[in-house]
Amino acid sequence: MTNEYDIEVKLLAVTPEAERLVETAGRLCWDTQDKTGTMPDRIQKWLEVGHESMIEHAYATFYIRASRVLTHELVRHRLASYSQRSQRYVKENEPRYVEPPEIKEEGELAHQQFEEVMKSCWEAYRGLLAKGIKPEIARYVLPNACESQIICTWNFREIRHIIKLRSSKRALPEFRAVANEIRRIAKEIAPQAFEDL
Numbered sequence: 342m343t344n345e346y347d348i349e350v351k352l353l354a355v356t357p358e359a360e361r362l363v364e365t366a367g368r369l370c371w372d373t374q375d376k377t378g379t380m381p382d383r384i385q386k387w388l389e390v391g392h393e394s395m396i397e398h399a400y401a402t403f404y405i406r407a408s409r410v411l412t413h414e415l416v417r418h419r420l421a422s423y424s425q426r427s428q429r430y431v432k433e434n435e436p437r438y439v440e441p442p443e444i445k446e447e448g449e450l451a452h453q454q455f456e457e458v459m460k461s462c463w464e465a466y467r468g469l470l471a472k473g474i475k476p477e478i479a480r481y482v483l484p485n486a487c488e489s490q491i492i493c494t495w496n497f498r499e500i501r502h503i504i505k506l507r508s509s510k511r512a513l514p515e516f517r518a519v520a521n522e523i524r525r526i527a528k529e530i531a532p533q534a535f536e537d538l
């Protein structure tokens with residue numbers, strides 16, 4: 342797998358004291374609140390037996406810059422809140438797009454062909470805008486590779502699900518790059534909830 346996708350994943354917000362909140366919720370189920378903080382692998386043990394609902398109390402919000410191909414797949418994850426840069430109301434004046442490293446690796450000719458298609462897409466787009474066509478219509482000529490930006494809020498259970506599904510070898514390479522970044526950040530903010538991934 343290549344990691345050279347020009348993507349960006351940034352953490353914007355996370356539930357304060359997320360792991361403590363998760364443990365509080367889990368311990369409430371068993372009336373063992375007095376043991377809070379005494380067992381570093383408590384959350385992992387719950388996850389091992391499929392007792393996962395308590396991690397839904399913690400949320401994280403990410404900013405992601407990637408292609409429209411990526412965001413199209415991303416928003417299939419439904420247990421979420423999304424805000425995406427609009428192609429209806431924002432003009433894509435600058436040709437911003439994600440070139441898959443697989444195309445560059447194929448050789449200079451493939452790279453050149455890709456660049457030419459991007460150029461002609463944006464020429465057509467600007468031409469339509471110049472004729473007075475609205476951005477929401479002109480965007481029909483923009484490519485899937487067009488860069489997009491999206492803010493996503495998921496609970497920790499959904500984040501675990503996305504990491505598992507999208508960091509697998511079967512997932513889209515660009516999504517693998519994004520999922521690997523999400524996993525790296527998730528392990529930093531809540532190691533007990535994500536250390537097995």
Ligand SMILES: Cc1cc2nc3c(=O)[nH]c(=O)nc-3n(C[C@H](O)[C@H](O)[C@H](O)COP(=O)(O)OP(=O)(O)OC[C@H]3O[C@@H](n4cnc5c(N)ncnc54)[C@H](O)[C@@H]3O)c2cc1C
Pocket residue numbers: 417418419420499502506507511512513
């Ligand atoms: C390798 C790969 C190939 C794919 N190929 C295609 C494809 O060819 N065509 C295509 O259309 N999609 C494809 N998908 C998308 C896939 O079908 C899912 O839509 C996407 O991965 C979202 O995942 P999800 O449905 O598990 O979960 P999420 O929306 O993230 O939901 C999380 C979990 O909640 C539960 N859940 C959520 N909503 C419901 C519900 N309504 N009913 C019951 N349980 C629910 C499920 O357990 C689900 O796994 C592909 C995904 C992958 C990873």
